[in-house]
Amino acid sequence: MIAFYTEPYLLSTDPGHKMDVVWITDRPDGGYVRFGFDETLGSAVKAVCEEIFGIRAPATDGGYSDIKEENPPLTLYRCIAEIDGLEQGQRVYYRCECGGEITKTYDFHTAPKPGEPFKIAQMSDLQGINPCADTVYKIGCFEPDLILFSGDATFHPWRADQWFDIRHPSQTEEQKKLAFFPCMQQQNGAKLMQYCPTFLCVGNHESDDMRLVFDREYSSHGENWSWSVFMQLFSPLFPDKDYSLTGKRYYSADYSDLHITALSVQRCAGWGAYDYPGWRLTDPINEGSEQAKWLEEDLANSKARFKWVIMHWHLLNRGYDTQIKLGPPLIEDGKVADYPDDCTDYLMGVFEKYGVNGVSFGHSHVYERYLVNGVHYIEAAYLGYCYRRENEPLHPLGFSPEVEDNSQQSFLIISRDENGLTGRGYHAKDEPELFDEYRIADNGEG
């Protein structure tokens, strides 16, 4: 039995006033979070625990079978303890108790009042690719106040060893270090998911079965689509228990004076993607689609000074894995035939119209930053491996990046300070090296 498959991690769509403390366990009897405003932890809240499904253990001591169904389901429970009634900028100490085991005492603070400083770490595309753990450690040493994660946490979300240290002989020490939670919960000077809320969006590797990404026939059947593992692990962000195509996989939240909108934009593209341009777009984001209507309403209703969008599929970059424009599919006889329209123009128009300051995506694992009509489009996703050669053509839209640097692993920290929002790109060296610094929004312009 493993009481804590993860250390506690923090999720919230109202981070100024409440925080969900979440952990994964194989103990069905749940547990408690003890918390308080100092380390005496004078209060307690019982966690609500629910069995989650879809995650599998290795088929044998030798490891996983490539055939998903040959690997046995792993019985796991997700515990959530909601700490509510908090005030903005309040420091909270907490620890979790489960199955007779107790975590160390961690702390977090709620989102501060508007105008107060905070620090964002932008990440995506870990997927256990070396040396992502080293890059994430360096990010953690900045002690971010919130994390934006633009999709692709693992490669196969059904594999337990890609999320956790599963204490199994087939999982090497290296694999344990690179699994999502061990990577994103590193300590020894880093402060990450135990200490600050993470806001994640859906990437193409968040769908339950990679046949949806690589198998054109399989993915053409709508009933094969599901996102159950990802949505269950991060359910406070994705409370809809409909894990199928009809479920809702986008949301928004206000962190202080920053409005965060997390979209679900991904393509299923067999890597002959130039031959079959993005042959399925999921979720649709073309004008008039459910998600697009929600997005416009969400942005129009926000009074926040700053607006930030995270989405996995890129609108602009020079990666070699699909630079084609983002369009909705035209379905003929159940098959995707063509991309007659263009979502890119539509989305960029929406972002401009509603004063979005920044849009950060992932997928190609590059560092590229564009500035188009006042909106910053940033992919800061080269934490492990980069899908770009040096002299790739410009994106078909023809925009040139303001800054591109794919010489080595890097990361992005965005600071809310007295001047507004400032972005800083760092090379992931032992002493992180600043290579890109820019004002994203001036105070008062947001």
Ligand SMILES: [Fe+2]
């Ligand atoms: Fe991706």
